[in-house]
Amino acid sequence: MKNKEKYADLIKTISTPCIIEEYYSGENCKEYEGCKGCFGRFLKWLEEEANLEKKQFSANELAIMKSIHKDFNFIARDKDSELYVFVSKPIKIVRAWGNNDESEQSELAIFSHLFSSVQWEDKEPVRIDDYVKR
Structure with a gap:
């Protein structure tokens, strides 16, 4: 399962065009001169395999x-x-x-x-x- 599938519902709720601002609170967008690469990194992340939470078994x-x-x-x-x-x-x-x-x-x-x-x-x-x- 890819990140875009796992987080589809969450992604639909994005309320700002800046992904860094929306998902990385604590990051300062001013450090990203004109959001260089931000959107590109997000698109790449969407296509990566999601880290599924592993269950614990005895x-x-x-x-x-x-x-x-x-x-x-x-x-x-x-x-x-x-x-x-x-x-x-x-x-x-x-x-x-x-x-x-x-x-x-x-x-x-x-x-x-x-x-x-x-x-x-x-x-x-x-x-x-x-x-x-x-």
């Missing part, structure tokens, strides 16, 4: 993730706190994460008490390979 949770079959790539929790793994990236649908093919998902009922950092409120499902090598 050693046991990481061991479980490592043991999940390689076909399953994502973990997410539905609104009823049930934990699932998915082959392809799911999307939020009313009260659950899902995709077009229910055979591409599996409930992890015996591990629902674990993975407390995986929440229904998450904007994205957890990509397993971002945390463990399988």
Whole structure:
């Protein structure tokens, strides 16, 4: 995911033509003679990969993730706190994460008490390979 995607809603709220002034409070625009390079740096940043906040998992949770079959790539929790793994990236649908093919998902009922950092409120499902090598 690129910065322009991650911060799209925030970027839409820019109320001044000066990006330094809007996002870098504490920076003094007067030091940037005529905003040299400011807008160019911002455009370059938009195209860079966003730094996603990594979740913290216990050693046991990481061991479980490592043991999940390689076909399953994502973990997410539905609104009823049930934990699932998915082959392809799911999307939020009313009260659950899902995709077009229910055979591409599996409930992890015996591990629902674990993975407390995986929440229904998450904007994205957890990509397993971002945390463990399988």
